[in-house]
Structure formats: C-alpha cells, structure tokens
Amino acid sequence: MKNLPCIGLAILLLTFVALKIRKDLLPSWLAATKHLVKHAGCNDLKRMAPYPAQPIKGRERYRVMMDIKKLDVENWLTLDKNYMDEHLVRSQLLAHEKHKVLQCLPESYDACLEALEEVVEFLTQRFANMFEMKKYGEKTMVYNRMTGETFAFGGARSEQMDPLEIAVRLTMEDLSILMKNADGEYYLAASASLFPVGWTVAERIGWTISQLHNPVPLWHQQVANSVSKFLCRLTPHSPMERSNYFVEVKRPDEDLFEILYRPTTLSEDNPDPSPQDIVIRRERQTFRRLPRTGTILFGVKTFLTTLEELPMQELENLAREVNSWPEHVGEYKGREIWGAKVLEFCEKKKQQQEMESEKMEV
Template sequence: MAPYPAQPIKGRERYRIMMDIRKLDVQNWLTLDQNYMEEHRVRDDLLREKREKVLQCLPESQDACQEALGEVSDFLCDRFPNMFQKVVQDGNCFIRNRMTGEQFDIGGAPGGETIDALEAAVRLTMEDLSILMMNEDGEYYLAASASLFPTGWTVEERIGWTISRLHQPVPLWHQHVASSVSKFLARLTPTSPMERSNYFVEIKRPDENLIEILYRPKGLCEKDICSPSPEEILIRRERQTFRRLPKTGTILFGVKTYLTPLDQLPMQELENLATEMKSWPHYVGEYKGKEVWGAKVLEFYQSRVSQVDKVEV
C-alpha cells in the first residue's frame, strides 16, 4: 500500500505559526503502508537498545495506556483484518500481528512476558503515541510517550513536561498559538477527533541507515555539512492526530512520520517551499537549520524552473 497522502506544503507568503486543525479522517486514524516492515524493524531495535530514551510512562498514566492499547487493537483489527486479528486463549484476549508473528495480550503482555501497554501499541502501529493528561493547574502534560522518531529531543528528557514547556524553543509559538492550543485540547471530545500536519527539512549523511535518519534526538541539520546534495535533503512531515479517550478522558496523541527526498518533491510543492523559506524571519530560519540547506534548496528549485522553461520553449 502506498503511504497515506501527506499534506502538501502550502506556500504561504507570510510567516505565522498556525494550528491548521481539521477533522480527523477517522477511517484512516492509523495507517499502514509499504514501509511497515522496514520501520517495524527500526522500532524494534530502538525499543530494545534505547528503551528508556524512547519510552516513558508515569505511574498515573497506566489506565490511559491500557485504554490506548485497546483502542489501537480494535481499530487495527477492524480496519486491517487480513493483517491483525483478535484471538482468545485461556480466557484472555490477544491481538495477533500476522505480518510480524507478534502477539500481545490486550492487557499488555506478549507470550507471558511483561510489556508496557503503550509499547505493545507502538509495536503494532507506524505511529508514535503519547498520552496527555491535565495537571492541577489545568495544563496538559506528557504523562506517557512512545516517541521513537523524535526531532531534537528524547522522551527521557521531557516526560512530565507541560505542552507549553515542550514548545518553549519554538519561535513565536507562545505568541501565536499557545492560548489556542490550550483551548483546543480542553474542548476535544471523544466524538470530535482532530488532526494536523507540519514539516521540517532534514539532512542525512550518505552512510546513514534508516534508524539514524528517523531517530534524530540531536536535531535534523548537522552544521558541519555545508553542501548537501538534493538526495541528502529530506522533507520530513508529521501527521498528528488527537483523540480523547472515552473512559479515562485523557488525550491520545499520534504522530506518523513521512520522508520525501527533495529531488522527489512535486514541482508545485518545491515552489511552495521556496516561497515559505523567503517569508521566514532570520531567527526562524536559524531555528530550522536554513543556513545548512537553504542555498542548496533554492539552487535546486531554480534548476527545476530552468528545466521546465526549456521544455515549454
């Protein structure tokens, strides 16, 4: 299966952080595609070798994590019955992954071994999953997270942080959307799931494997790479989903990561990227790593424009 269509780069001529929230495509809340097995191997390696860095669950999130696993299992078995099925053994209900051979107790234990419910959930999905809970001050915070494909952070560092603190480094986030995000999360209901998308630009080294490309806790742009080729410049997109869990009332936050090499980006999106780059204030460009890849992106865009002009002539 081809990946679920990522939201295109829109080409805004004026820079402003926007929530861009829209109704969730509920039939495709969780998605599977041709990259599933390759990414599953990456997720398995990360959970075995860097478990504490990518998976953290505070004690108060236990019930929510169990509920999340149940929701994920129900959805996958209904949406992809040829790939996932529920089986009952000795009075316990399991979900079986026909692609990997894994089997997880809906309560969170595979093959009799103890495993966190949230870990079981992200071993089934292509999405990273997190639980957001409200604290005594009325702020949502990261109560549990299986974030295997982070950009510039790790769960181990930020578990327990409020949404506001998590976005502290993002230029203009607090001025433009902080209040709207708080109101949006507070108003989310079990019957009104939502989604949004964003994108980054990532630089990969020629010798990097998929784990090193997807797991980027130190950031997306190495400053010692001064002249990346179009094949080494990736458009890294995230589809983010928000669901209020009906039993615990917590929010299940999902993130699906997509990678598109610059030289495979459609011409219209390439033009839109060039347009948006020109609108960024200097400090925004610095935050995004533009000094590393910006000149090469514009150079590649101009070369594509020249090719189109020659064809039309």
C-alpha cells in the same frame, strides 16, 4: 394470511432499528470504519502507498498555525509499503534505546491500556487480514501476521509488556498520552516517541505542553492560548488532525535508522548537502479524547520525501516559505545549512521544465 406482509415489515423495521442502535453504541469515530472493505492482504503490503501527506502550502508570511481539521477517521492509523522497514527500526530502538524513546508515568497506566485497546480494535477491523485479536477471559491476544509477533494484555499487570509499547510495536505511528495536572495544564504523562526531532522522551516526560514548545519561535505569542482551548474542548466524538514539516539534512552514508531517529538535530555533519541529502520530514498528528479515562491520545506518523521527489508546485511553495521566514525562525529551522541549496535546486528545476515545455511547443 393477510397480516403476513405487515408482520414481515414489522420484523424488518425492528431489525433495522436494532442494527442502528448497535452502531450508535460505538464511538462515532469508530462506527464509520464498520462499512470499510478490508484492506489489501499481507502479500500486497509492499504495494500499499503511504497515506497522502499534507502538501506544503507556500505561505508568503510566516506564522505559527494550528491548521486543525477533522480527523479522517477511516485512516486514523495507517499502514503502507514502508511498514516492515520502519518496524525493524522501531524494534531496534525499543531493544537498545528504550529508556530514551518510551516513558510512562505511573498515573498513566489506565490511559495507556485504553489506548492499546483502541489501537487493537481499530487495526483488527481496518486491517483484518493483517491483525487478529482473540480474547481469553480477561486476557486479550493480538497477532501481527506481517511480523509473526503475538502480544498479550489484560489480566495480571506485572507479567506483561507496557501497553504503550505493544501499541507502537503494532503501528507506524508514535503515540503519547496527555493528562491534565492540578493547574489545569496538559502534560506528557506517557510517550512512545521513536522518531523524535531534536529531543527524547527521557528528557521531557512530565513536561507541560507549554514547556514542550518553549524552543519554538513565536509559539507562545501566536498559538499557545488556542492550543490550550483546543485540548480542553476536544471530545471523544470530535477527533482532529493537523500536519507540519521539517527540513532534514542527512549524510550520504546514513541508513533509515539514523534518518528516522533524530534526538539531537535535524542537520547532521553535512555542511554542503546535495539535493539527495535534503529530506522533507512531514508529520501527520492526530488527537483523540479517550472515552473511558478522558485523557488525550496524541499520534504522530512520520513521512520522508527527498527534495528531488517533491513535485514542482511543492518545491516552489517550499522556496516561498523558506524566503518568508524571519531570521530567528530560519536559524531555528537550520536554513543556513540547506536554504541556499533548496533555492538553487528549485530554480534549476524550474528552468529545466520551462526549457522542456518550449521544446514541446516547437
């Protein structure tokens, strides 16, 4: 009887060790999600605020920067109140413009399948009351409770939808696979980019990272080498993320489909835009090295904010950055169309806030 406390302590210790070993077998980025409280239920989707977008910093000197930081692994993929509206746009694009927004080179299939497996595992754990996964031998079924859709993958390849298409029908993120070619350069081997900015996947599938960034002013001079080193050093246990933004001009009559799908230009036929027609288009970009295939899964989540919705500090920071751009950078970004309007709106809002502050003091 005297040994019972010791035996109990030993069992407790072994249980703890076993659980720790089990957790350590998981990729480190995913293990962190295991303790999460499940997200709001399907009925609460409309109340889920978007993941906080990186604020505009207001740099006074223009420079192309990577601004890489560690990935917020608990929010690798995100859902919010815009899910159903954007899902409709994604479904329309895949139905009518599929060849433009989805391309997968033959050598990318295994990586696309691994990417889908990672997406499904994450979503069914992070948002367990919105997505359900069941396995039937080699086949996996994933059920989207929000849309009522069910997708199958695994087993006979010819009978199923492309893995990357299934993945982007589930997510709010666009997803791409980067693979290394014989010269050691990463290239776009597969991509489901439904909300592009000035390009389509059909045009650029197979392009190297350098080719993809040819139009970007100063990219090759300032960050090309850093980007190459970063991609080569990325490991399955060191996922990263970064953010950037564009200024987009829409027509007053444009719907969400036309605002999100921008394959030609950020400035539509609206030479005199109002503040309501000027949209800050932000991207949260994520980078993960897939453990089995060793390829890189690149994700892009798009956020839209009108100029009127920007808080005063960000508005001032935007004006500061717009003024800092060299002429060729401003031309690339479309500043001649919306620049004066942004600066005018910022100044008016600043004066308005100053007047309101003075009234409150009186």
